[in-house]
Amino acid sequence: MSGQYHQIVRDITGKLREFHQEIPDTAQAFTAMAKATHGDGALSKKQKELMAMAIAIAARCEGCLGFHAQACVKLGVTRAEFLEMIQVAVYMGGGPSMMTSAEALMAYEEYGGEKVSE
Template sequence: MSKSYKDIIADTSSNIAKMRKDIPEVLQGFNAMAHSAGKGGALDEKTKELIAMALSVAARCDPCLGYHAKALVKHGATRAEVEEMLGMCVYMGGGPALMYAAAALAAYEEFGGEKAQA
């Protein structure tokens, strides 16, 4: 059975919305941190999203793969950039990282990223 990263992040976002009502201060703090950390500076936003995707692979976080794949497409990451980053993930994380690198690439494609050449 194939995963839909669009469905995964939709479900996750729905659950986070419930938490936002119950613990608003925590979610406001998290959102502020995410905004501040992701803002361009010495590293541009695309580079920061490549780092976030690498950490998502390492953490084996399916919702993270979806959110960061969507952001990578938004920031114009090329397939070559994504694959080079995933190669570093596999190098650093071995077999389990390879499995999540493959899933990260599927998420990138699902959100409209470049497909492999036939």
């Protein structure tokens, strides 16, 4: 089922496609950097994605939440891992990051991440 974060990701993806046409050097450089950064290395893809989500929360980047939540779910991030990452993000970002963390958890759940057992 599509929701708020699915729509945000679709909208941003559309604009990023425009960037590839209108500012191709910048868009291609960013894409190359993202690909180089997200592979397994000393840190796993999963660890890197959790770091990216923590930074998105601390920076309060709403547009980033959907992309990174989707990636976290695809990489098998558990709810416990996601919540522990939120703790670090809130520690680094304070009260505003606590509010953004709630949005991040909504995005994680929207993409199929574990929900609280009822």
